[in-house]
Amino acid sequence: MVYAGLQGMPGVVRSYYTGDGTDVMQWLEKNALQPFLRPLTKRVADAAGGNLVRALLAAYCVRYKRRPLIVIEFNMYMTRTALSNMLHTARQLGFEEKLATFVIVVSAFTTADAHAYIERHLPFPDIAAAITDLGGSADECLQRVRKHAENNVGHADMVLSGFRAIARHKVAFSEDASLAFFARLVANAHVVQAQPGTSTSIQAGTSVLDEEAARVAFGFDERDSLFAALAKWCAFEIDPFSGRISEPSHFMRITIEEYLAEAKAAPTSPGSILKQQGFEAVLFERERRPGGVWAKTYYTATLQNVGFQYCLPDFTFEDADIEVDFHPTAAQIQAYLETAIKHKGLDVRLLHNIESATRIEPFDSSEADKSLKTELKSAAFETAPNGERASDTPAPIGFELDRAVSRLETGNGWLVCGTSPDGPFEERFDFILTATGLYTQPRPDGIPGQALFTGRILTPAEATPDTLRSLRKADKTVAVIGFGKTAVDLATDCADSGVKTVLVFREPRWLVPLKINGLHFTWALCTRMGTVMVPCWDYPTKATRFLHTHLSLLVAGFWAMVQMVTWAGFASHAWFKGAAARARIAALRPKTPLIDSLRTASVLEPPSFLDHVASGAIEPVHGAIAAYCNDGLKLEDGRTLRADAVLPCLGSAAPAFPFLPAGERALLEGMEGGPQLYRHLIHPRIPGLAVLGVNHGFLHFSHVQLSVLWLIAAWRGELLLPRAAAQEEAAALIRAWKAAHELPTAQSHCGVHARFAHYLDVLCADLGVRAVRHAFPLSAVMRFSTADYARVAEEYDALRAGERARGGALRRPVSDHIM
Known part of the structure; x- marks a missing residue:
């Protein structure tokens, strides 16, 4: 029954043990771990103190980003000494060294026999009672196994989402191709005919698809990167020698079938620009309702610009079926935002308060870390019989080990911690967009008396x-x-x-x-004719x-x-x-x-x-x-x-970032007038973080749209940014210009406001898309609208596709403007 519950679960090592308990380490090495991590060598074992089991378990944790679950089954005739040795090993490797999680299964004819065996060999009443309480009837055990299966279907769903998120970062990712790929994984199972004379077919469970099908589906340009991604999510078995991938695990198969059914029935919404570009986004909102200041502003608050300038380009107020004033009210904007969230299928988590966001630091320079890097690097490459590296090509199982070391060397991502109605939580993300608003920090009433x-x-x-x-x-x-x-x-x-x-x-x-x-x-x-007359710190065209x-x-x-x-x-x-x-x-x-x-x-x-x-x-x-x-x-x-x-009505204070570490807070909060950022988006000394929404202007939604596309291009390496010092110099020039030509406010350095057209033109120039969205003379006299920029992402994708067709990848240096 335990086997049935764990069937196909990724990361489970299962075996039947018949020894006397004195050879547990050798048994784990030979029967449980080496089949999973065969290419690891004695050189790694020596680096781990001569114990190959510990080296194997440590490598397993590095590769799969979690401890293995080792299920050891034995019968009720095992001696007390053997059981004691077994439990001692499990305690040492599991509880003390935290290298694995052990599940000890006693096979017995009845539950009573199993209870009697445990009570006889564990003469400690509290421990025996606690263990036997986990027993019960066959129906009760089956219910627990079913619950376990449900949990692992959820785990597989997370793995599937993560794997698709990796794929979407690739240039050639295709949603349709990925659906077809998953459908083939489920449908193309090999069936082996049973023994002659029987009518039963046995499913082998190793259906394969060729490497090219996966590359087309997920846009992986190189064989190695495909296998590294497959290994990372531990959901597919791979044969790197033949270039083939097998079908998913049992629970993965269930999840893929559900995913295909949902994708077939889902409405055709383009989703957010992040989703369109292959990024999975989570929005954490501290309040009970989304909307920021619009959710808790004063009764008669209205938008200062007009409705067609404050909506998504592909989902207007009319699309949301909301009757709106020419200057929309707070209630109308709130209703629109909530409707847009549902329409786009955004993952918005309400009542989630972010308490800290810390960068995941790279390896330090200590001798222990240097030694560990050396061990992992040596395990990641094939070695010749004399112990020397045979080639510079990672061993099949070493793709992920090599990638893991690279991530540890450079540092990667953020760890976000907070509280929610379900209690504390923490999640890891590759990037953070802080969108806490420009006017959300109240200025205290400091008037005495x-x-x-x-x-x-x-x-x-x-x-x-x-x-x-x-x-x-x-x-x-x-x-x-x-x-x-x-x-x-x-x-x-x-x-x-x-x-x-x-x-x-x-x-x-x-x-x-x-x-x-x-x-x-x-x-x-x-209008463009009006905005061209607005003085600015830089001008996007020679004419202006x-x-x-x-x-x-x-x-x-x-x-x-x-x-x-x-x-x-x-x-x-x-x-x-x-x-x-x-x-x-x-x-x-x-x-x-x-x-x-x-x-x-x-x-x-x-x-x-x-x-x-x-x-x-x-x-x-x-x-x-x-x-x-x-x-x-x-x-x-x-x-x-x-x-x-x-x-x-004393206004707002400068934006604050209380969830960031002290060093990052000092960089963003240490300027009077708010943070002055490169392109009003990023600080070069805080990688992986962008401040979104404080680049405030008359066409705010378009600012956000192009800003996100700009950030995606920068994070994918398609925009070649200047060095950090040059970015800081550009921001300093803008700050100095604003100090000389604008009345100071708590947010002076953040927004672009009336210079919105200059700003949008520079972002378009960076991305290589058309800045002027209408033909002359209409472009000079038409009022700007978010609809003007509806096809910007398509134009940028066309540029990327053109570079791929020419055998290259898009790499654009940003323009030399200081916007």
Whole structure:
């Protein structure tokens, strides 16, 4: 029954033992381990202290990334001495040295006989009771075996996913070819006719497919890399001498059949761009709902740009069957994100809090590690009878050993640890994308004197219609602190609800007007003709560079005109309404040029905000707050503002990465204004990690789409990046430019905002795809949309396919822009 439960399980060593217990080590070496690890030599045994069993077990652990499960069966006539020797060996190799896991099986005629044998040979009541409790009737044993089989089907599913993930990293991977490959594995079992005179056929269990079928399915260019991948996942038996692979294990076969059935019935969704490019992605979300700030923002929050600029290119709000405002609300965006997650089949794990993410370190330089590397390297290559290496070709079983040493030498991947509703967890990943948001770190209310204030201090999320209605009925005054998007929006909400509102700010900022000369602002700022006039730290084309270097007076005049028109539009809200109205509007006039405000924290003008200011429903107060006081706020110039409730909207702090080690945190959090990264994505001294989403701009979804494709190309080695020092120099130049030309914020160094078109053009140039997505003159006047970049991944794949057709692989140096 135990054999039936373990049939076909990868990594199980099974054998029947009839000795007296004194030759257990020799029996393990000869009957259990050498058939699995035959090419290992005496040289490795000498390096392990002369004990070949320990060397074999250690090599097994390196090759399969886990300890072997050794099932030893003997009958109930084995002597106490023999059993004692057997258990001593199992304890030493298993519990103490942790080289293997042993399962000792006693064959007996009945359960009672097995219990009697154990009680007779283990005269320790507690141990005997604990062991015999594992017995039971045949039905109970069968249930345990079935449960074991279910667990191993789950294990096989994990192995299958991992093997397909390896394959997808290969250039020639084909989803259709992989399905056909698995179907053939299941269908093409060899059947051997039984003895003459019988009608029964015996399934041999060794159906094979030729090497070429696997290479076509999984895109492995070399025979060695195919076998290394097969060995890594320990799910297929291989014959490297004939270049053939056998059918999967029993549980692997079950899992493949289920996978094929699910793939046949699954809807045809393209999945995420990571999935399309062969990467398996897991999204860890700390909250109960996905969506980041949209899941817990204030009641009336809306998107500053428009719906067709804030969605996936192949799955719009209309595709999600969501009626959406021109500027979508938080609720509409939240509904869209949740629908898109289901449509794309993303692996999103809610209520998973990441506590640490640490790089898996390479071998150190200690003598022990050097010795171990030497042992493993020698085991990975064929050796001649005289002990010298016969060739530079890895031995058949040494492919994975050699690869394992290479990984240990360089370090590879990240170990992610955290907590979930099911308890602590840890998983290993090749890469990490941190997408924790640009505005998710709250800035604490550091204004002193809160204990003195007798009124109510509200958070933005507490400014609900019911709260504002109660304040209006009680004739209360609300002081809103700040001049960012949240402050301006909530001051407008308070005034819309009839609440007396005071807006207190240190400095006024330029608002982005909803309309410019009667046209929606996106016609000015979100077309190529408009974005080409935006100054930037670098320019993607010679024409834009010439414009800003040789015709800078023209650019300056253009923005002076835009600033004049914008302020005239703001001032018009006070026309013919008296001196007091004009004074209130004048209090909002910034001292800095408009172009310097087109940064990460630009604020779109709420529709009724300026009318409320002109009418006095919102009283603007220009001044710095010194402290709370008994009945309101005290300013640094000595003025006191009476307020019954205070609504601090102090913005967000720079992005934080508390789950990273101290060294990596210092690199990312040590800059004022947030991390300035190469291509606004990576820090060259933190390999395998990218900061996604903080490269914020008007076309945010397209930023993310092209950024992910850029990262995939870089991780696959298809983009040749400059050396680390050159990347850091480029980031420093951008940081210096922003410091000189943009108003500082907590996130100044992160985003690209109004320079979004320049940024997208540079990413396209790096990837070798078209930057201008429409033909002239439409390209100059059409508003940017995420749909413009819908086929970028296809264009890039076509480049890769073209290089393969010419017998090479895609290798592109990035452009020399410092974007």
